[in-house]
Amino acid sequence: MKRKISKLFPAVLAAMMVFSATGCSGSSEEGASSEPVEGSTAEENTDSESVEGTQGQNAEEKQTADAENSELTFWFPPFASGDDGALDKEFWVSALEPWAKENNVDLTVEIIPWGNYEEKHLTGYSAGEGPDVTYMYSEMIGSFIDMGIAEPLDGYLTDEEREHYVYIDKGIIQGKQYMLPIVVGNARILVVNKDIMDKAGVTKLPETWQELIDVGLKVKEANLDGVMPFAQEWADPAIGALNNIYYPYLWQAGGDLYNEDETEIALLDTDAAVRAAQLMYDLRYKYEILPEESMSLVTNELLNQFKAGNIAMAYMDTKAASQLTESGINWDFVPSLEDKTKAIWIATDGLVVNSASKNKDLAVKLAKYITDTEVMTRFHKEITPYPPITADEEYLDDERYKAMYEDTEHLKSLPKATNAFKVMDTLYKNLQLMMLDEMTPEEAIGNTVEYSKSIG
DSSP: OOOOOSSOOOOOOOOOOOOOSSSOOSOOSTTSOOSOOTTOSSSSOOSSOOSSSOTTOOHHHHHHHHHHOEEEEEEEOOOSTTSSSHHHHHHHHHHHHHHHHHTTEEEEEEEOOGGGHHHHHHHHHHTTOOOSEEEEOHHHHHHHHHTTOBOOOGGGOOHHHHHHBTTGGGGEETTEEOOEEEEEEOOEEEEEEHHHHHHTTOOSOOOBHHHHHHHHHHHHHHTOTTOBSSBOOTTOSSGGGHHHHTHHHHHHTTOOSBOTTSSSBOTTTSSHHHHHHHHHHHHHHTSOOSOGGGGGOOHHHHHHHHHTTOBSEEEEEHHHHTTTGGGTOOEEEESOOBSSSOOEEOEEEEEEEBTTOTTHHHHHHHHHHHHSHHHHHHHHHHTOOOOOSBTTOOOOSOGGGHHHHHOGGGEEOOOOOTTHHHHHHHHHHHHHHHHTTSSOHHHHHHHHHHHHHHTO
16 A cells, blocks of 8 residues: 655745846736836936936937837846846846947846746737847747747857857757757766765765665664754646756666657656666665655755755755865765666756847847856856857866766766656656655556657
């Protein structure tokens, strides 16, 4: 008989932190600026500078200029510490103000929370109020291409520009350049607390699934007060949590989400998907090294618990791992746990231009400006130190990651297939039910595949 967990995952409501630098915001959702906040670069209406091309003019001159100015909207998710978007908004307003002035553009900047990122885009574009330029990650883009929203950028790029971008080919989907890669890297790695390992008598970090189990059991048997042997963020509202809690294991087992040309879900082609799901289930119920309290964690809470010395091992992104040193954590990492092969999750996300933009040429120009060396160097210094995306940018990420990123054979990113987001969302919900002991691993994967077939 299956054991039942007495409570479901807590509902995690991500507050929308949307900021309008100037101009009209297309969003009417709670937390979004539905009215223009002219001359403001913060949440409140102030006399500080805004991202627009009409600065320093008197009222009559400004009125004339406003009639001639072009308007653009730029959406981006939060990457700065805290995840509330405030630092991100401040950065983008500052970084894009010179371009807006030079090009006489009234530019609205909105920071969209991760928790409802895809839904916000679907709602905005369906209402004809989507952004001119936006950040999309791999599993989003396929559906928006099919909807005719993403503008092919091939005709906008010169050969010289293509050579300038290190990962330009990562933005080619279905034979066309639909994205300008902007975030490539931020690998998911197994991070371990070395002090906890020492207390538990662990002398070798795990490099395989079985070693992960063995180390987890040693930590559990050490009975360290308040320490979770292994933790995952099963209560996180965003499907991006799967980047830590499932996809690496799927790939390490030799499986994949889609076939090579990304036209058909591949979860049933091998038993890898079920075996990866079974591992998660066994860590929770068979070995009991993934404790019940882990079931209520979201990503930020997991990081905070790790910083507090309460977690022995967890998958997390390299950006989060790099914060641990400042918290006094003696940590190390393992790039990949092998079952059948090595596999390391990396992001290959990019900027997308709205094909219905009223100022399409300017929108492309903005996307190029954002992804060029000057802005990206600032982004990597002030917000997050990902690997460089242009040929002349300095590597600013943690040196300990450099060899991992050079191991390109084992770096994998999510598919850009049609309906990928819908399939992944269903996969996440089914796996959550599995971790609540409401589904078997076979049912969680089988139901996902059946759903994928039903939507084509």
